[in-house]
Amino acid sequence: ITEKQALAQANRAGFEAKSLADALKAVGGTPATSDQVTVVAPDIAENGAVVPVGATSNLANTTEIHLLVEKNINPLSASFFIPAGTEASVQTRLKMGQSTNVIAVVKADGKLYSATKETKVTLGGCGG
Amino acid sequence: MADPMRIRAAHKDGVTEVRVLMSHPMETGQRKNAAGDTIPAHFITEVDATHNGKSVLKAQWSTAVSQNPFLSFKFKGGAKGDKLAVKWVDNKGDTRTDEAAIA
Amino acid sequence: MALDHADVLAATPGAGERLYDVPKFGNVSFLHFTDCHAQLKPIYFREPSVNLGLSEALGRPPHLVGEKLLKHFNIQPGTAQAHAFSYLNFEKAAKTYGKIGGFSHLATLVKQMKASRPHALLLDGGDTWQGSATSLWTNAQDMVDACKLLGVNIMTPHWEFTFGAKRVQEIVENDFKGKIDFLAQNVTTADFGDQVFAPYVIKEMNGVPVAIIGQAFPYTPIANPRYMVPDWTFGIQDENMQKMVDEARGKGAQVVVVLSHNGMDVDIKMASRVRGIDAVLGGHTHDGMPAPVIVKNPGGQTLVTNAGSNSKFLGVLDFDVRGGKVQDFRYKLMPVFSNLLPADKEMEALITKVRAPYEAKLNEKLAISEGALYRRGNFNGSWDQVICDALMEVKGADAAFSPGVRWGTSLLPGDTITYELMMDQMAVTYPATTLNEFTGAQVKEIMEDVADNIFNPDPYYQQGGDMVRVGGFQYTCAPTAPMGQRIQNLTLKGKPVEADKKYKVAGWASVQEGVQGEPIWDVVAGYLRNKKVVKQVKINQPKLVGVDGNPGIA
Ligand SMILES: [Mn+2]
Ligand SMILES: [Mn+2]
Structure with a gap:
């Protein structure tokens, strides 16, 4: 096992964390809420297996974006590493078993900031 | 071997927007098959996107x-x-790289 | 409230000239109907006596019923207008004023309005292809042809999607091509998010460029089966809405109107967030609103209307556009009284033709109803109760759930329930009935989930229907409580429902794929034929707490 592989494995420990608190610890600690961070997630998910989730940071020198789904067994879902020249804005699609907060944690100038959005996962089946 | 990715990369006003659809089961390791056996986890662990050989994400x-x-x-x-190239690696060590020309 | 002599006079010939006298105004006009739910023939339709508004929506239109609604909009009680807009005195007033709607009568009114406003565009807010036996049996073709004949210019969809993506595209690309613009800014492909339908069109009226943006029902794949539209994604998408408004203005549009199927509370919130929309002509929540709600936003103001359902109303919005912008407006929502508007011959001929192969089946007499049958209201209606009773009896269930949809026509006491009138309540493309064993905890979870879709204080988390209709189980509902605490004191035959105990619950119209079961119309038709006479039904209503004095409850 090379040093690089060992580092990669250590970095993945956050994905095993079973609580939001532990997941946050793994990405570096408790973030400060910031209105410069936006979580993009639907109010109501059309399909819990494919929920479009993204995040944008307007903070200078943003180097990391982490997406966490609070109520999933393992909240930390995806981490993005942003080199200089790449915009601090990413989008993907995540699985959610139930209604939950979605949290974006960003690292900018070495400090952590976050924003939260609630996505409802519903049984559906009514309408006008 | 997994199916190729579908990549769209478009340049506008000095910025290139990249959108990628990968083909992968992304098994959680929590699901069971019809026989009641757990389907082993099988998912992409790492993604690396490069532009002219330089990492962009x-x-x-x-x-x-x-x-x-x-x-x-x-x-x-x-x-x-x-x-524009995108490479993924999954937890079984499989990997795939696909390229697209920026439009 | 009894009808007096003057009201009866109001229902006589000649009254129409007063009701439908809308003086010409301005230079840009829109005619709007929505949620006709495939009702080609005149029908009865009872407006709701319960339409609760909570938080910000408390007491705000559309959450006003009965006398409170009349008072708010300054409508004289005991008049044709009062009958059209409220449930008050429904049975007697319906007899006095006769049936409402019907495409032949609607067509006459459209022609009358166009006579004074030849430039007017006719907009259809959707839920047009679904809701009747003939639309189901003709795979929506009867409505497609009727809308073309009516002269619809633009439409946006919701229940249209329950005919499947392929059928929708076939109609848009063939029948509608060059005739009806089918718009939806918020429907995109599930892979790369490409636009599926045109988001807007720009048309010219009297030299004024006007943009119409389409907004399909944002929660179609949740409220209806997702497997019908597997490759498309929806949502409110107000950022993209803003982009479309700006783009249309950039191309020179001096008026921007959104033809929306969001539902009225969602439209009001969207209008407060998006700049540059002059009016949202809305539907989905079936609210017959005599006047628009005026929403202030950073761009100025936006009118938000909702035009009822079942081809009962036609809205006329006139704009005076000068100096490149809207200076003033007039709006009127006119009830379509079939006795006051003669049938348009061409439309009547089309309707007669499309119905001909089905007349015998449509006219089958299933039973007589002793009481009035209707559906609208937040919690339950007598028609829904009949459906729940039928499900429980035929399926041998302890309880039944029936979806809280807002379409479905009404019957007066003593009316015959024909096959057609029954189908008005249940003509869907996923009619399978089910019998499930749910634990008490699951029952509560299902009811809480639906309750949150109606009573969530944020309209963007609502889906715009009504509470699931419940047979068997009794409960207390606290609409203002948070999710998980709205459903209380669940009982079955006087005994508390136990969380771990299993209950047999019948239902229909599941949104899951592959559900098998007798269609709901077979279950209910069998029940009705067997009963012959449906006695006055006892409507299972929850006990409500925390909504005393709410003007959305009679
Ligand atoms: Mn409708
Ligand atoms: Mn609708």
Whole structure:
């Protein structure tokens, strides 16, 4: 096992964390809420297996974006590493078993900031 | 061997927008098959996107990323015709790289 | 409230000239109907006596019923207008004023309005292809042809999607091509998010460029089966809405109107967030609103209307556009009284033709109803109760759930329930009935989930229907409580429902794929034929707490 592989494995420990608190610890600690961070997630998910989730940071020198789904067994879902020249804005699609907060944690100038959005996962089946 | 990715990379006003659809089951390791056996986890763990050989985004994923993952991001620069490459590695060590020309 | 002599006079010939006298105004006009739910023939339709508004929506239109609604909009009680807009005195007033709607009568009114406003565009807010036996049996073709004949210019969809993506595209690309613009800014492909339908069109009226943006029902794949539209994604998408408004203005549009199927509360919130929309002509929540709600936003103001359902109303919005912008407006929502508007011959001929192969089946007499049958209201209606009773009896269930949809026509006491009138309540493309064993905890979870879709204080988390209709189980509902605490004191035959105990619950119209079961119309038709006479039904209503004095409850 090379040093690089060992580092990669250590970095993945956050994905095993079973609580939001532990997941946050793994990405570096408790973030400060910031209105410069936006979580993009639907109010109501059309399909819990494919929920479009993204995040944008307007903070200078943003180097990391982490997406966490609070109520999933393992909240930390995806981490993005942003080199200089790449915009601090990413989008993907995540699985959610139930209604939950979605949290974006960003690292900018070495400090952590976050924003939260609630996505409802519903049984559906009514309408006008 | 997994199916090729579908990559769209488009340049506008100095910024290149990249959108990728990968073909992968993204098994969580929590599901059971009809016989009641657990389907082993099988998911992309790492993604690396490069423009002309220079990394423009790296990602680490868990099983929470949806089946046939979608990824979108933007970077400064890039020119029409440049090569944009995306590589993924999964937890079984499988890997796949696909390229697209920036439009 | 009894009808007096003057009201009866109001229902006589000649009254129409007063009701439908809308003086010409301005230079840009829109005619709007929505949620006709495939009702080609005149029908009865009872407006709701319960339409609760909570938080910001408390007491705000459309959450006003009965006398409170009349008072708010300054409508004289005991008049044709009062009958059209409220449930008050429904049975007697319906007899006095006769049936409402019907495409032949609607067509006459459209022609009358166009006579004074030849430039007017006719907009259809959707839920047009679904809701009747003939639309189901003709795979929506009867409505497609009727809308073309009516002269619809633009439409946006919701229940249209329950005919499947392929059928929708076939109609848009063939029948509608060059005739009806089918718009939806918020429907995109599930892979790369490409636009599926045109988001807007720009048309010219009297030299004024006007943009119409389409907004399909944002929660179609949740409220209806997702497997019908597997490759498309929806949502409110107000950022993209803003982009479309700006783009249309950039191309020179001096008026921007959104033809929306969001539902009225969602439209009001969207209008407060998006700049540059002059009016949202809305539907989905079936609210017959005599006047628009005026929403202030950073771009100025936006009118938000909702035009009822079942081809009962036609809205006329006139704009005076000068100096490149809207200076003033007039709006009127006119009830379509079939006795006051003669049938348009061409439309009547089309309707007669499309119905001909089905007349015998449509006219089958299933039973007589002793009481009035209707559906609208937040919690339950007598028609829904009949459906729940039928499900429980035929399926041998302890309880039944029936979806809280807002379409479905009404019957007066003593009316015959024909096959057609029954189908008005249940003509859907996923009619399978089910019998499930749910634990008490699951029952509560299902009811809480639906309750939150109606009573969530944020309209963007609502889906715009009504509470699931419940047979068997009794409960207390606290609409203002948070999710998980709205459903209380669940009982079955006087005994508390136990969380771990299993109950047999019948239902229909599941949104899951592959559900098998007798269609709901077979279950209910069998029940009705057997009963012959449906006695006055006892409507299972929850006990409500925390909504005393709410003007959305009679
Ligand atoms: Mn409708
Ligand atoms: Mn609708």
